[in-house]
Amino acid sequence: MKKILTYLLVLLMCAGAPVFAAELKFVQLSDTHYLQNGRNTSFKLIGESPRLLDEAIEQINAIDRLSFVMFTGDMIDLPRKNELLGFLSYAQKINAPHYYAIGNHDIGKTLSREEFVQLAGMPSDYYSFSPQKGFKVIVLDAVTPYDNGQVVGKLNKEQLAWLDEQIACAGRDVILIFMHHPVVEPFASADHKLLNADELDRVLSKYKNPVAVFSGHYHAAKITQKENVLYVSSPSLVTYPNAFRVVNVKTGFKNVTFDICIQETGLKNLQKTAKLFLLGSSVNLGEEKDLNGVYKIAR
Numbered sequence: 001m002k003k004i005l006t007y008l009l010v011l012l013m014c015a016g017a018p019v020f021a022a023e024l025k026f027v028q029l030s031d032t033h034y035l036q037n038g039r040n041t042s043f044k045l046i047g048e049s050p051r052l053l054d055e056a057i058e059q060i061n062a063i064d065r066l067s068f069v070m071f072t073g074d075m076i077d078l079p080r081k082n083e084l085l086g087f088l089s090y091a092q093k094i095n096a097p098h099y100y101a102i103g104n105h106d107i108g109k110t111l112s113r114e115e116f117v118q119l120a121g122m123p124s125d126y127y128s129f130s131p132q133k134g135f136k137v138i139v140l141d142a143v144t145p146y147d148n149g150q151v152v153g154k155l156n157k158e159q160l161a162w163l164d165e166q167i168a169c170a171g172r173d174v175i176l177i178f179m180h181h182p183v184v185e186p187f188a189s190a191d192h193k194l195l196n197a198d199e200l201d202r203v204l205s206k207y208k209n210p211v212a213v214f215s216g217h218y219h220a221a222k223i224t225q226k227e228n229v230l231y232v233s234s235p236s237l238v239t240y241p242n243a244f245r246v247v248n249v250k251t252g253f254k255n256v257t258f259d260i261c262i263q264e265t266g267l268k269n270l271q272k273t274a275k276l277f278l279l280g281s282s283v284n285l286g287e288e289k290d291l292n293g294v295y296k297i298a299r
Contacts, residue, residue, distance in 0.1 A: 073103020
C-alpha cells in the first residue's frame with residue numbers, strides 16, 4: 001500500500017499538479033490619482049489624494065503575510081515627473097514588494113511611457129514575475145498613444161502574442177493578470193472600454209489554468225466569473241467608496257479559491273464627502289458580491 005501511495009505521489013508531481021495547498025495574499029490598489037496641491041472635482045477627491053494614499057498605505061502595512069501590492073493604473077492625476085516622484089515617495093513606505101500597471105493618466109506629452117517606466121523602476125511597460133511557486137503574475141499595458149486624446153484601451157498584437165506565450169509556459173500555475181482597462185465593463189462606457197477585449201478573452205479561453213484579471217479605470221466594483229476566468233474591476237481610492245481590495249488565494253488539488261474583500265478608507269469624513277459627490281454611488285458599488293465574495297475555480 002505504501003508503494004502505491006508513493007507511486008501516485010510521484011505521478012502527481014510529474015504532472016505538475018500541486019500536491020499541497022498554497023496560499024497567496026495581495027492588495028490591489030487602483031486609481032489613486034495622486035496630485036500635489038490638487039483640488040477636488042465633482043467626481044474625485046483629488047485634493048485629498050495624498051491623505052487618502054497615506055492612510056491606505058498605513059492600513060496595508062498592518063496586513064499580515066502580504067505577498068505584494070499592485071497598483072493598477074492612474075497612480076497620478078497629471079502626467080508630470082514631479083507628480084510621479086511625489087507618488088513614489090509615498091509608495092516607498094509600503095513594507096511589501098509593490099508593482100505598477102500603467103494607466104491613461106500616468107503618461108502623456110509631459111511624461112512619456114519610457115520615462116514613467118524608468119522612474120518607477122519597472123522592467124518594462126508590460127512584464128511578468130512569480131511571487132511564489134504555483135503563481136504567475138502578468139502585468140499588461142493597454143494604454144493607447146497619448147496624442148489621440150482617448151482614454152479607451154487596446155492591447156497591440158505583440159503584447160497579445162507575448163501574453164499567449166507567458167500562459168503557455170506557465171504549466172498549471174494560477175495566473176494573476178493586472179491591467180488598467182477592464183475586460184468586462186462594470187458599466188457601459190464607449191469612451192473608456194478596452195477595444196479588443198474579445199481578443200484578450202480568446203487568448204485566455206485557450207487555457208484551463210485558473211485565471212483572475214484585476215483592473216480599475218471605471219472607479220467601480222464588479223466581479224464576473226466565466227468558467228475558469230475571474231474578471232475583477234475595482235473602485236478608486238479617490239472616488240466613493242474610497243477603497244482597495246485585499247485578495248487571498250488558496251490552491252488545492254481540485255479548486256482554487258479567491259477570497260476577495262473591500263477595505264475602505266478610515267477617513268470617514270472624506271468618504272462621506274465623496275458619497276455626496278457621487279449621486280449614482282450604487283453604480284460604483286455594484287452588488288454585495290462585487291465588493292466581498294468567495295469565488296471558486298475548478299482545476
